[in-house]
Amino acid sequence: xRRPLLRVIDAVMLxxxxxxxxxxxxxxxxxxxxxxxxxxxxxxxxxxxxxxAFGLDGSLPAQYGRWLGAVLQGELGTxxxxxxxxxxxxxxxxxxxxxxxxxxxxxSVVFGLLIGAWQARRxxxxxxxxxxxxTTALFAAPHFWLALGxxxxxxxxxxxxxxxxxxRLPAFGVQSPAAxxxxxxxxxxxxxxxxxxxxxxTVTGAAGIARYARGSLTAAWNAPHVTTAxxxxxxxxxxxxxxxxxxAMAPIVVLVGLSLxxxxxxxxxxxxxxAWPGLGRTMLGGIAARDYPLVLGITLLYAAVVIASNLVAxxxxxxxxxxxxx
Amino acid sequence: xKAALARLDSRLLWGGAILSLLTLGxxxxxxxxxxxxxxxxxxxxxxxxxxxxxxxxGALHVLGTDAFGRDVLGRLLVAARLSLGVGIVGSLLAxxxxxIIGATGAWLGGVTDRVxxxxxxxxxxxxxxxxxxxxxxLWGPGLPTVxxxxxxxxxxxxxxLVRAEVxxxxxxxxxxxxxxxxxxxxxxxxxxxxxxxxxxxxxAVTLGVxxxxxLESGLSFLGLGIxxxxxxxxxxxxxxxxxxxxxxxxxxxxxxxxVLTVVACTLIGDALDKAPGTERATGAIPEVSRPRxxxx
Numbered sequence: 001x002r003r004p005l006l007r008v009i010d011a012v013m014l015x016x017x018x019x020x021x022x023x024x025x026x027x028x029x030x031x032x033x034x035x036x037x038x039x040x041x042x043x044x045x046x047x048x049x050x051x052x053a054f055g056l057d058g059s060l061p062a063q064y065g066r067w068l069g070a071v072l073q074g075e076l077g078t079x080x081x082x083x084x085x086x087x088x089x090x091x092x093x094x095x096x097x098x099x100x101x102x103x104x105x106x107x108s109v110v111f112g113l114l115i116g117a118w119q120a121r122r123x124x125x126x127x128x129x130x131x132x133x134x135t136t137a138l139f140a141a142p143h144f145w146l147a148l149g150x151x152x153x154x155x156x157x158x159x160x161x162x163x164x165x166x167x168r169l170p171a172f173g174v175q176s177p178a179a180x181x182x183x184x185x186x187x188x189x190x191x192x193x194x195x196x197x198x199x200x201x202t203v204t205g206a207a208g209i210a211r212y213a214r215g216s217l218t219a220a221w222n223a224p225h226v227t228t229a230x231x232x233x234x235x236x237x238x239x240x241x242x243x244x245x246x247x248a249m250a251p252i253v254v255l256v257g258l259s260l261x262x263x264x265x266x267x268x269x270x271x272x273x274x275a276w277p278g279l280g281r282t283m284l285g286g287i288a289a290r291d292y293p294l295v296l297g298i299t300l301l302y303a304a305v306v307i308a309s310n311l312v313a314x315x316x317x318x319x320x321x322x323x324x325x326x
Numbered sequence: 327x328k329a330a331l332a333r334l335d336s337r338l339l340w341g342g343a344i345l346s347l348l349t350l351g352x353x354x355x356x357x358x359x360x361x362x363x364x365x366x367x368x369x370x371x372x373x374x375x376x377x378x379x380x381x382x383x384g385a386l387h388v389l390g391t392d393a394f395g396r397d398v399l400g401r402l403l404v405a406a407r408l409s410l411g412v413g414i415v416g417s418l419l420a421x422x423x424x425x426i427i428g429a430t431g432a433w434l435g436g437v438t439d440r441v442x443x444x445x446x447x448x449x450x451x452x453x454x455x456x457x458x459x460x461x462x463x464l465w466g467p468g469l470p471t472v473x474x475x476x477x478x479x480x481x482x483x484x485x486x487l488v489r490a491e492v493x494x495x496x497x498x499x500x501x502x503x504x505x506x507x508x509x510x511x512x513x514x515x516x517x518x519x520x521x522x523x524x525x526x527x528x529x530a531v532t533l534g535v536x537x538x539x540x541l542e543s544g545l546s547f548l549g550l551g552i553x554x555x556x557x558x559x560x561x562x563x564x565x566x567x568x569x570x571x572x573x574x575x576x577x578x579x580x581x582x583x584x585v586l587t588v589v590a591c592t593l594i595g596d597a598l599d600k601a602p603g604t605e606r607a608t609g610a611i612p613e614v615s616r617p618r619x620x621x622x
Contacts, residue, residue, distance in 0.1 A: 017448035022460070029464030140588035142540055144547050145563055145581035148570060156571045261453060268455060269544060283456070284548065287463040295460060303451045310451075 007314070011307045018303040019071065019296075023064055026292050054080055056292075071300070077293035081286065086297040089282060096174065097278035100194065100270070101263030104201035109256055111202065112209025119210070120217035121240075132214070138207035147200045147273040154196055169195050172275040197274045201267060205259070212255050213248070220248040250320040257313025261306040341593035344586050348406055355403030377575050390575045392565065402579055405557040410587070412469070412552075413539035416476030420538075421531045423477055424484025425524065431485070432492035433515050443489075446482040454479050458541055462550040472551050476538050484530050491523035529599045536591030543584055559584045 042050075051057045058066075070077060076086035115135070119128045138146075154169040170176065170193050181189050220226065221244055229239045268280030275281075279298060286294035377390040377398075389398040427446070431439040449457070457479045462471055495501060496519055504514045539559075545551030546560025554561055559580040566577030 014444070014447055014451055017444060018451050021448055022452065025457075025460060026464060029461075030466070136589050136592055137585055140536065140540070140592060141585045142543055142547070142560075142563075142581065144544065145577070145584065148563065148567060148577055149581070152570055152574055268459070269547070272548065284459070287459055290464070299452060299456055299460065302453055302456055306451045306453065 007311060011311055014307055015300075015304060018307075019068065019300055020064075022296055022299045022303075023067065026295055027060060027063070054078075067296070076297035076300070079286070079291055079294040081289035081291040081294065086293050089294060090279065090297060090301060093277060093279045093282040094264075096276060097264055097267060097271070097280065100197055100201060100267050100276065100278060103194075104198050104205055104267075105256075105259060105263055107198070107202040108205030108209050108259075111206035113213050113252070115206065115210035116213025116217055119214040120221055120244075123214075123218045123221070128214075131210070135207040135210045135214075138204055139211060141204065142269070143200055143204060143267075144269040144273050146204065147196070147270055150196050150199060151273075169193075171196055174277060197267070197270045197276055200270050205262070209252075209255065209259075213252055216248045216251045217244060220244045223247065250317055253316050253320060254313045257309050257316060260309035260312070261302065264302060264305050335597040337593040337597040341590040341597065344590035345594075348410065348583070348587060348590075351403045352406035352410060355400065355406070376573070389579045390573070392562075392576045393569055393573070398562075398576060398579055401557040401562060402559075402583055405559050405562060405580065406583065406587075408469070408552055408556065408558050409539050409542060409560075409584075412473055412476070412542045412558075413535045413587075413591075416473050416538040416542070417480065417531050417534035419473065419477035420480030420534060421484045421527055424481035424486075424530075425488045425520070425527055427481060428485035428488030428490075429492050429515060429520060429523070432489040432496065433511075433519075439489075442485070446485050449479065450482045455541065455544065458545060459548075459550065462545055467545070467550045467553060469552060469556075472542055472545060476541065480534060480538065483534075484527050487526040487530060488520075488523055491526055492519055495519050495522045529595055532591055532598060533595035536588040536595070539584065539587055539591070 048057070056063065067077065074087075076090075078084070079086050079089050082089050115131060119131050122128050151171040155171055158168045174190055174193050175181070175186065176189050176193075223243075226239060226243050229243050230236070264279060267276070267278060268284065270276065271278045271280040272284060279301075283295065283298045285291075286298065389402065391397055392401070427442050431442040458475055461475045461478075465471055465475075492515075501514060501518055504518050505511075509517075542551055543558065543560030543563070546558040547564045549561070549564065552558035552561055554565065562580040563577045566573070566575075566580075569576050
């Protein structure tokens with residue numbers, strides 16, 4: 001039990017380091033939120049009072065101490081631009097990001113593994129090469145560009161092609177504004193709004209996982225013990241199940257574990273283009289407004305998720321690969 | 327010649343061809359396309375021309391013109407200078423920084439090594455895009471910031487690789503022999519250890535160029551990278567956003583250029599990764615390795 005405990009202590013230390021680095025990065029940057037938000041006619045006295053309200057008074061080490069103490073108590077401060085507790089702002093945006101990220105990750109894993117397995121079975125064939133070109137290109141395409149392309153196709157493209165009304169998908173926001181839908185109709189409306197962002201995230205995610213799964217599965221197929229198994233006359237399907245997939249699974253599980261943070265952080269561009277009110281968009285807004293507490297809070301959340309998923313991926317690999325066991 | 331070509335990995339061939347074409351275009355392209363790609367001229371006569379159209383002055387616009395009547399191909403190629411330059415310089419700087427930090431840590435060991443490792447782990451724990459956004463936005467957008475930030479957020483992978491290699495190489499007999507011969511420690515590191523530890527880093531650099539170009543385009547798309555009127559593929563897409571329905575070619579062509587460039591870098595990186603001589607000795611069962619994860 002010693003090692004896992006050490007890993008947890010490591011993780012907490014890492015989180016503290018991240019907190020300190022981001023605090024320095026954000027607070028040493030030029031610019032001051034007080035002057036951005038207060039009226040230009042404000043007196044020096046009023047500015048000073050505003051500083052105290054924002055927690056920006058005192059020396060930098062003192063501010064750091066205050067901030068860290070509050071974070072340890074689960075307090076992330078008050079958002080400067082929204083005048084709400086940072087935890088509230090994050091809690092409002094998080095479900096939207098979790099929905100986009102969770103659904104698209106699940107889709108990416110399923111489609112990615114299927115495509116990768118299909119390719120590994122016929123490695124080197126024409127179909128395999130075509131698929132590799134396709135996945136490489138999709139993986140290389142910037143999210144925001146794909147998103148804009150989809151918008152053109154789903155709105156004016158669908159209209160030009162004479163697609164029926166239901167096939168013209170909304171490109172902005174989560175719900176139709178001022179429609180006041182309830183119940184089933186509201187769910188359908190939200191689902192229609194999420195089709196395009198989910199498409200972008202799933203297609204690129206699946207392309208990445210397919211590329212990796214193909215490599216990992218091909219390597220497993222080429223291992224000497226697989227040749228032995230085939231030479232012994234075992235049917236290909238049995239070999240695949242028992243000798244190939246089991247060995248190829250570990251790196252793929254690590255990959256999925258490491259893409260878990262993407263659920264939270266992976267959709268900044270997609271959220272921005274589709275006006276999806278998730279964490280990424282909140283973060284961009286916070287950066288533009290020099291909303292220090294908000295930016296620090298979201299960054300800290302991102303880092304915590306990354307560190308936690310690294311930990312989980314390591315623990316799972318130890319279960320899957322006995323050589324890595326403690 | 328033909329035999330030599332056949333022996334070359336087709337991925338290297340395609341990747342190299344795409345990059346060479348783009349580089350040539352970046353160098354000579356602006357001279358061959360009509361009009362100044364930065365200046366705004368006869369807007370009414372030349373704006374929003376579709377691809378392959380001729381302007382009222384008779385100039386041929388192969389990829390059309392944008393809302394200010396500037397030739398899209400010309401801007402694309404000028405942007406290629408910036409995008410390729412930022413990608414290559416940013417990635418090389420990151421790799422250099424990573425090699426220095428990784429080698430220093432492995433060579434000195436002890437507290438220095440642990441501090442550098444912890445620093446790298448901490449930076450790896452924040453998604454690179456988030457770090458980029460925070461720094462680029464708060465420290466002022468622009469070309470120097472983008473390059474510096476790409477280097478400062480991209481060194482961790484190379485540092486890990488180089489550190490591991492140096493740790494392995496420093497215990498080899500010829501390094502011991504160099505020490506025994508009385509060669510100064512820094513010279514042993516520079517002449518005998520580092521050259522044998524940098525192989526793994528070259529792959530990371532090639533793949534790093536692609537992701538650096540993508541990140542730069544993303545920053546520029548959000549208005550936090552290269553500032554207009556200087557064209558970059560990212561801010562060209564952003565500029566074409568308003569004209570998506572009437573003039574889709576403005577946003578289409580820089581995206582295609584981006585995809586081609588990143589694919590070329592990926593192809594070359596993949597080919598180098600599996601080239602003979604760079605492969606590790608493998609056991610019967612492939613060892614679990616940490617996959618590279620997209621930094622977007």
